[in-house]
Amino acid sequence: MIAPFLKFGAFGEETSLVLAFLIGIGFGFALERAGFGSAKKLVSQFYLDDMAVFKVMFTAIVTAMLGVTFLSWIGFLDLSLVYLTPTFLVPQIIGGLVLGAGFVVGGYCPGTSIAAAATGRLDGLMLILGALGGTFLFAEAYPLVKSVQTMTPMGPVTIPQFFDLPYGLVVLAVVLMAVGGFAGATWVERWMASRSGAVAPAPARASLRGNRRLAAVALVLGVIAIAAQPTRAGRVSISSEELALAAQRGADQVGPTELADWIVAGRSDYRLIDLRDEAAFAQYRIPASERIAIGGLLDAGLARNEKLVLYAEDGVKASQAWFLLKANGYKGVFILTGGLEGWKSGVLFPHLVEGTGPEVQRENDLLRARAARFGGTPLAPGSGGAAVAAAAPLPSLPQVAAPAPPSAGGKPAAARKKREGC
Amino acid sequence: MTADRPNAPSPYANPYLAGLGLGLVLLAAFVLVGRGLGASGGVNALVAASVNAVAPSHAQRLEWLANYLAPGTNPLKEWLLFEIVGVFAGALLSGLLARRVRLGVDKGPRVSTGLRLGMAFAGGTLMAVGAAFARGCTSGQALTGGSLLNLGSWAFMMMVFAGAYGVASLVRWQWR
Numbered sequence: 040m041i042a043p044f045l046k047f048g049a050f051g052e053e054t055s056l057v058l059a060f061l062i063g064i065g066f067g068f069a070l071e072r073a074g075f076g077s078a079k080k081l082v083s084q085f086y087l088d089d090m091a092v093f094k095v096m097f098t099a100i101v102t103a104m105l106g107v108t109f110l111s112w113i114g115f116l117d118l119s120l121v122y123l124t125p126t127f128l129v130p131q132i133i134g135g136l137v138l139g140a141g142f143v144v145g146g147y148c149p150g151t152s153i154a155a156a157a158t159g160r161l162d163g164l165m166l167i168l169g170a171l172g173g174t175f176l177f178a179e180a181y182p183l184v185k186s187v188q189t190m191t192p193m194g195p196v197t198i199p200q201f202f203d204l205p206y207g208l209v210v211l212a213v214v215l216m217a218v219g220g221f222a223g224a225t226w227v228e229r230w231m232a233s234r235s236g237a238v239a240p241a242p243a244r245a246s247l248r249g250n251r252r253l254a255a256v257a258l259v260l261g262v263i264a265i266a267a268q269p270t271r272a273g274r275v276s277i278s279s280e281e282l283a284l285a286a287q288r289g290a291d292q293v294g295p296t297e298l299a300d301w302i303v304a305g306r307s308d309y310r311l312i313d314l315r316d317e318a319a320f321a322q323y324r325i326p327a328s329e330r331i332a333i334g335g336l337l338d339a340g341l342a343r344n345e346k347l348v349l350y351a352e353d354g355v356k357a358s359q360a361w362f363l364l365k366a367n368g369y370k371g372v373f374i375l376t377g378g379l380e381g382w383k384s385g386v387l388f389p390h391l392v393e394g395t396g397p398e399v400q401r402e403n404d405l406l407r408a409r410a411a412r413f414g415g416t417p418l419a420p421g422s423g424g425a426a427v428a429a430a431a432p433l434p435s436l437p438q439v440a441a442p443a444p445p446s447a448g449g450k451p452a453a454a455r456k457k458r459e460g461c
Numbered sequence: 462m463t464a465d466r467p468n469a470p471s472p473y474a475n476p477y478l479a480g481l482g483l484g485l486v487l488l489a490a491f492v493l494v495g496r497g498l499g500a501s502g503g504v505n506a507l508v509a510a511s512v513n514a515v516a517p518s519h520a521q522r523l524e525w526l527a528n529y530l531a532p533g534t535n536p537l538k539e540w541l542l543f544e545i546v547g548v549f550a551g552a553l554l555s556g557l558l559a560r561r562v563r564l565g566v567d568k569g570p571r572v573s574t575g576l577r578l579g580m581a582f583a584g585g586t587l588m589a590v591g592a593a594f595a596r597g598c599t600s601g602q603a604l605t606g607g608s609l610l611n612l613g614s615w616a617f618m619m620m621v622f623a624g625a626y627g628v629a630s631l632v633r634w635q636w637r
Binding site: 086130 | 473474475476477478479480481482483484485486487488489490491492493494495496497498500501504505507508509511512523524525526538540541543544545546547548549550551552553554555556559561562563564565566567568569577578579580581582583584585586587588589590591592593594595596597598599600601602603604605606607608609610611612613614615616617618619620621622623624625626627628629632633635636637
């Protein structure tokens, strides 16, 4: 798994903003090409004489869906790291109806209004102004409507998960629905044209052949996808044999220094869970961790597609929790190697490397910087071999407040996580 | 097709090809940054920044915008805002290449320009409220969530079509 590249640390947030601009260019270009900078073209969808909105939208959905399915199937894309907006069924039904009404009243949806404004349409610009005004109104009125807006929370959940269907089967169903819908939409367009007396220009033979080929490719890929089990698979049940094998291989682990670097970088794509009791948690905890007792893990509202990193004093309790979560279908469960002891000896109080030379120097500087950031101090290399080190008591842990908040990554994970949605 | 009038706008692209392109852009977003496309989220960030500039203490009290105004956060350094600027640039580029950039108002023959602009504003207001309830718009929910088989996105998408078809006959005068 190497993608999503941002979440695997291939580049930082600054670069991701540049990519946002480039991705936006592609998005805007495609919208304008399709004719979606024109309100008349867009609303024709709802007067049945031009179904381009449906065709473009569902071709895009099928393309991206098949891409995501196959890329995660071959192990390239970790689907559990792709942000999934949590479902709130009732407000989303209300919001959909209101937005749909706004679509025919205003002539654009938010994305297409930008394409319209870019190509000189003043009504597109007005719609953007209206959307800014509406957002301001909503922000002011939020306390009044919050109870409705937060109704029926269901967490990040997919159709395969909710209906307990194989992921690939749903993919095929969407492809079939889209291709069938395209044929139906074209038929309706022809019927409307003949009814109004206008003779619809017959589409060019070459483009018709191209369309059929595209549909055939989508159908073939859809059928193959039945066998696909992407990371965010639908089935919660896990076979005992599979589980036994996973246990035999050893739990998936995250090293203490790796975790420290995640915290410093401000990564927000994982949750760090402390399994110890309240007193121990109050005395010291790894920054950015939250405490959940092992008995409460399954009721803690953790998502099955989240990356979870577990730790306790040592490996035993974390292993039990790992097994419990795995057996209940949680996909991305990891254990902090060595637990809190590993964190102490790896990050807070690491032994400096003996020797000289630039390599050793750099390594030791890194150890010192990392320890200092979390309120610890490295130990001299001379503090003996393994036996002596184990016997010598470690210095007392820094106070909870002591670890400096990571400054490089900026914001706390929780503050950022929410903002990923549209 | 444009041989007789060299300045005439080019015809729109085949919808399936445009959709294929759009889908590949969406897939690129998933692979590169692990998130999809959006529009209304960028509008939120812009409103947060504006209110914060005019009345910072009032902005801090608005819970809905709090995510954008957390301490140490610059609301304008928002992924979706950069993406929206790109959408503008990309649409402009495509429009220029196809000679479709023209100052004007898109409307049916039976409605005045002023009324059409007012309707566009009203539609935008409705849409912002709808997107706020739904936690996303046609881009962030229907397109992005749709391709990830997100349960709420599919419910939302069907309701968008239902709402639009339901209201279409009432505002036919604006378009036909």
